[in-house]
Amino acid sequence: MARNSSHPGWADVTPRAMFLNRRALMGGALAAGFVGPAAARIAATPSPYSTDAAPNTLEEITSYNNFYEFGWNKGDPKANAGRLTIDPWSVEIGGLVERPGSYPLDDVLRAAPAEERIYRFRCVEAWSMVIPWIGFPLSALLDRAGVQPGAKYVAFQTLYRPAEMNNQTALSGIDWPYVEGLRIDEAMHPLTILASGLYGDPLPRQNGAPLRLVVPWKYGFKSIKSIVKITLTEAPPPTTWQRLQPQEYGFYANVNPQVDHPRWSQATERRIGGGLFAFASRQPTQMFNGYGEEVAALYAGMDLRKFY
Amino acid sequence: MRKVPVGAVYLAGLVPLGWIVWLVVSGGIGVDPVKEIEHRLGKIALWFLFGGLAITPLRRFLRVDLMRYRRAVGLVAFFYVGLHVLVWLVLDMGMLWAQALGDLVRRPYLFFGLAALLLLLPLALTSNTASIRRLGRNWRRLHLLVYPAVALAVVHYLWQMKVVQPQGWLWLAGFGVLMALRAVPRRR
C-alpha cells in the first residue's frame, strides 16, 4: 500500500513544524524539538509539477474551508466534519468503463504511487492558498477502470449522508449530493489529481477526506470533496453550481482574471495568511492560475468568455 | 430605564468593536482576519439598524419607551457601516482604487450597499439638535429615508451570499415584521 511511516520529508517542512511548535508554545509545553505525531505518514515522491511558493500553514488549510455539507461558514467544516465516517470507504466507478464496480479506497489508492503536489489553489471568492497535497493522477485510476472510447466527460459525486453531514438538508437550498464534472481530456491531464493526503498525513475530513479531486487551474469548487462516485459519460454532466446559478458558474470554471464573476472581480486575489494586512498580499490573478503553459492547449480556439 | 444616560448607548456601541479588537489581539479572529472583520462589522451595523427600527414598535406595542436612545443607536449603526466600508476599501481591496470603483458599479450587491450608505449619510449628518430644529417637519420627512436604506442594506446582505441561507431569510423576515408593525392601523 502507498502508506508507511518511515518517510521523513514532511516532518522537515517549516510551516507545519512552526505551526506545531507554536501550539506547543502556547500550551506551555515547549518540547526540546519537534516530534512528529504518531499518525501514519504517507510516503510520497516530490513532483516537478509542484510550485516552489511557500505553502500555507496546516492551520490555515484546515480551518478555512468551503464544504457546505458541513455549514456555510469557513470554520464550520472543521467544527462539524469530525463525525464523518471515512472508513470503510469505496468509490463506485461506472458508466463508459471496461471494469465498472465498487472500488474499495485501498484499491483506489493503489492506482499509482503517491506524489506530493504543491499546488496553488484559487477560490472563486478571490482568495488563494498554496497547498501541499498528497495524491496521484486521476488518469491512473481511470486507466485502471478502462475508459471506453465513447466517454467524453467524467462526472463526480460527493457522499450523501445527512446523518453525518449536518447541512445536507432541504433548507440549505442546495440540491445534494454535490456533483462536479470534467471533460475527459481535463480529467486525463497529468495536473489533475485525486488527493488523499495533506502535509504528509491523511487528508483531514474538512478538506474532503478520504479522497478528493484537485484541478489546480480551475476555481476551487471544481475540486470536489469526499468522492463516492465517478461516472464516465458521453454527455456533459450537471454540476452543482452551474445548476444553481448558470449565469454565474460555468462548466469550465477555469481561473481567468479577464472574465469577471458577477460577484467578485477575478483580476486579483488575496493570499490567505497575510494576516490583518492582507492588502499587502492582494496579488494579480494569473491566467489558468499560473498553469497556462500546461493546460492552455486544452482550450485552443475556445472563446473563454462564452465557456466560462 | 429612564435613568440610563444616553452616553451608555454610545459606550455599549463600542463593545462589539472592542470584541473584534480583542479577537485580533488574542489571535481568535481566524486565518482570514480581513474577511472576518469585514463581515462582523457589516453584521453589527445591521443589528444596530434593526435596533433603531425596533424602537417605535416597542413603544407602541410593548410600552417600552427607548425613544431618547434612538439617535445614539442610529449613529452607532452608521459608525459600523463606515468601518465596514473602510475595511473593505483598505484591508480587503488593498486600496486598489480602480478595481474598487469598478467593483462598486459592476457588482450589484456592492451597489446596493453603497446606496444604503448614501441614504444613511444625510441622516447621520442631520442627527444633531440644531439640524432637527432648523429642518422642522422636513427632518421627519428626511428621516423616512431610513426605511429604504435598511431595505437596501438587507438586499446587500442577502445578495453577497452565494446561496441565500436560512439566516438571510430570517433577517429579511425580521425587516418585514418591523415594517408591517408600522402599518398596523391605530385603534381608536
Ligand code: HEM
Ligand atoms: C448600510 C450599509 C451596509 C450594511 C448594513 C452592510 C452589511 C453587510 C453584511 C451584514 C454583510 C455580510 C456579513 C456576513 O456575511 O456575516 C456584508 C458584506 C459585505 N459588505 Fe456590506 N453593508 C453595508 C454597506 C456596504 C458598502 C457601502 C460596501 C462597499 C462599498 C460593503 C461591502 C461589503 C463587502 C465587500 C462584503 C463582503 C462580501 C463577501 O465577502 O463576498 N457593504 N455587508
